[in-house]
Amino acid sequence: MIYRFQFRSYRRKFVRSLTTNHGKWDIREGIILRLTDETLRVGWGEIAPISWFGSETLEQALDFCRQLPEEITDEMIFSIADELPACQFGFESAYEWGSEFFSIPNTQFFSGLLPAGEAALNQWETLWQQGYRTFKWKIGVDAIANELKIFESLIHTLPAFTKLRLDANGGLSYEETNLWLRTCDNLKANGELTLEIEFIEQPLPVEQFQQMLELSRSYETAIALDESVATLRQLAACYQQGWRGIFVIKPGIVGSPSRLRKFCHQHEIDTVFSSVFETAIARKASLQLAAELSRNNRAIGFGIDHFFEQEETWFQSLWNDL
Numbered sequence: 673m674i675y676r677f678q679f680r681s682y683r684r685k686f687v688r689s690l691t692t693n694h695g696k697w698d699i700r701e702g703i704i705l706r707l708t709d710e711t712l713r714v715g716w717g718e719i720a721p722i723s724w725f726g727s728e729t730l731e732q733a734l735d736f737c738r739q740l741p742e743e744i745t746d747e748m749i750f751s752i753a754d755e756l757p758a759c760q761f762g763f764e765s766a767y768e769w770g771s772e773f774f775s776i777p778n779t780q781f782f783s784g785l786l787p788a789g790e791a792a793l794n795q796w797e798t799l800w801q802q803g804y805r806t807f808k809w810k811i812g813v814d815a816i817a818n819e820l821k822i823f824e825s826l827i828h829t830l831p832a833f834t835k836l837r838l839d840a841n842g843g844l845s846y847e848e849t850n851l852w853l854r855t856c857d858n859l860k861a862n863g864e865l866t867l868e869i870e871f872i873e874q875p876l877p878v879e880q881f882q883q884m885l886e887l888s889r890s891y892e893t894a895i896a897l898d899e900s901v902a903t904l905r906q907l908a909a910c911y912q913q914g915w916r917g918i919f920v921i922k923p924g925i926v927g928s929p930s931r932l933r934k935f936c937h938q939h940e941i942d943t944v945f946s947s948v949f950e951t952a953i954a955r956k957a958s959l960q961l962a963a964e965l966s967r968n969n970r971a972i973g974f975g976i977d978h979f980f981e982q983e984e985t986w987f988q989s990l991w992n993d994l
Contacts, residue, residue: 673709673710673745673746674709674710674743674744674745675707675708675709675715675743675744675745676707676708676742676743677705677706677707677740677741677742677743677744678705678706678708679703679704679705679706679737680703680704681701681702681703681704681730681734682701682702682703682704682951683699683700683701684699684700684701684951684980685698685699685700685981686698686699686700686949686979686980687978687979687980687981688787688979690949690979691787691788691789691810691813692788692810692812692813692839692841692843693810693812693813693840693841693842693843694724694725694841700720700949700950700980701730702718702719702720702721702730702950702951702954703718703719703720703730703733703734703737703762704716704717704718704951704953705717705718705719705737705762705763705766706766707744707763707766707767707769714769715765715766715767715768715769716765716766716769716953717761717762717763717764717765717766717767717769717953717954717957718762718765718924718950718951718953718954718957719733719737719758719759719761719762720758720762720924720925720948720949720950720951720954721733721758721925722758722922722925722948725899725902725922725925725948726757726878726899726902726903726906726925727757727758727902727903727925728755728756728757728758728759732756733756733758733759736752736756736759737759746767749763749764749767750764750928750930752928754903754904754905754927757902757903757904757925757926757927757928758924758925760927760928761923761924761925761926761927761928761929761954761957762954764928764929764930765929765953765954765957768929768957769957781805781806781971781972782804782806782971782972782973782974782975783804783806783807783808783835783837783971783972783973783974783975784796784799784802784804784806784807784808784975784978785807785808785973785975785976785979786799786807786808786809786810787810788809788810788811788813788814789813789814789819789822790822792807792809792822792826793822793825793826793829796826796829796830798978799975799978800831800834804975805833805834805835805971806834806835806836806837806870806971807830807834807835807836807837808836808837808838808839808873808973808975809823809826809836809837809838809839810839810840810841811823811838811839811840811843811844811852812840812841812842812843812844812848812875813843816844816848816851816852820851820855823838823855827859827865827867827869830867831867832866832867833866833867833868834867834868835867835868835869835870835971836867836868836869836870837869837870837871837872837873837896838852838856838869838871838872838873839872839873839874839898840852840872840873840874840875840876841873841874841898841899842874842875842876842877842878842899844875844876845876846876846880846883848875849872849875849876849883849884849887850887852872852875853872853875853887853890853891853893853895854891856869856872856891856893857891857892857893860892860893869893870894870970871893871894871895871896871918872893872894872895872896873895873896873897873898873920874896874897874898874899874900874920875887875895877899878899878900878906881900881910881913881915882913884897884900885913885914885915888915888917894917894918895917895918896917896918896919896920896944897910897915897917897918897919897920898920898922898946901919901920901921901926902922902925902926903925903926903927904926904927904928904931904932904935905927907919907921907926907935908935911939911941916941916942917942918942918943918944918970919941919942919943919944920943920944920945920946920973921943921944921945921946922945922946922947922948923945923948923954923957923958923961923962924947924948924950924954924958925948929957929961932961932965933961933964933965936965937965940967941967942967942968942970943965943966943967943970944966944970944971944972944973945958945959945961945962945965945966945972945973945974946972946973946974947973947974947976949976949979949980955974958974959972959974962974
């Protein structure tokens, strides 16, 4: 099949800066793709890289798009290099758009992303009223003593039977990770929790995989890998090295959707699918993958709409431009 290929770059400003261990993020940039086949069927895709998380840079993605001809083929789509995982996702999503794969059920449930620091104590109630029952809170941003105080307030403020995820983005030391895990285990053992600490996400940097593997076997509180499994290549490597815990998968940067399906079906891994702050284009494809491949009834990490203004206006103008 031959497709007419078009693309446009975009910039979206966050309503408030997103603060993580990687720093502050103010503007989300990406690329919208459009493929038109010989029957004039249109497929939309999105390239939404996060270079500091393990994907290609936006400039590398733009360079790739610029060097492509106006007409491309299936073979070109499925031969994109592994060094361009966000491009793999974007082009394959456009290829699949409107096909039988996109029948998203209404049974998805989401985790809401809380802001770092004390702001979480005020933000959770708004998300609760919107229907969220699982929350993610960023840690490893401030001094651990301060974060543990806020954490104590948070767990006694959140309603009973909610779930809380603690996301360090690789920002903790080995000693700090032990302290967080020990604190969570002790709270549970002492019967002080009315909610569930679901897991601590990526407590240590990527290069400290073995330490995370060791810690995952030493505490009852679960650890989830995120930055360590940003791409399919990394995901497979961690599995081969013995990780059987939780894998946080960001479809927008993990790579080829078809290869991801194959890996997940083959190994039946415990997954949590998560956003890369994409637009509705990539979100549609990502949610479909989550619907197909999620196991163990875990909430998916797409509760991020409150970080952006409504996208319809600017997005419609981009579509019209194409």
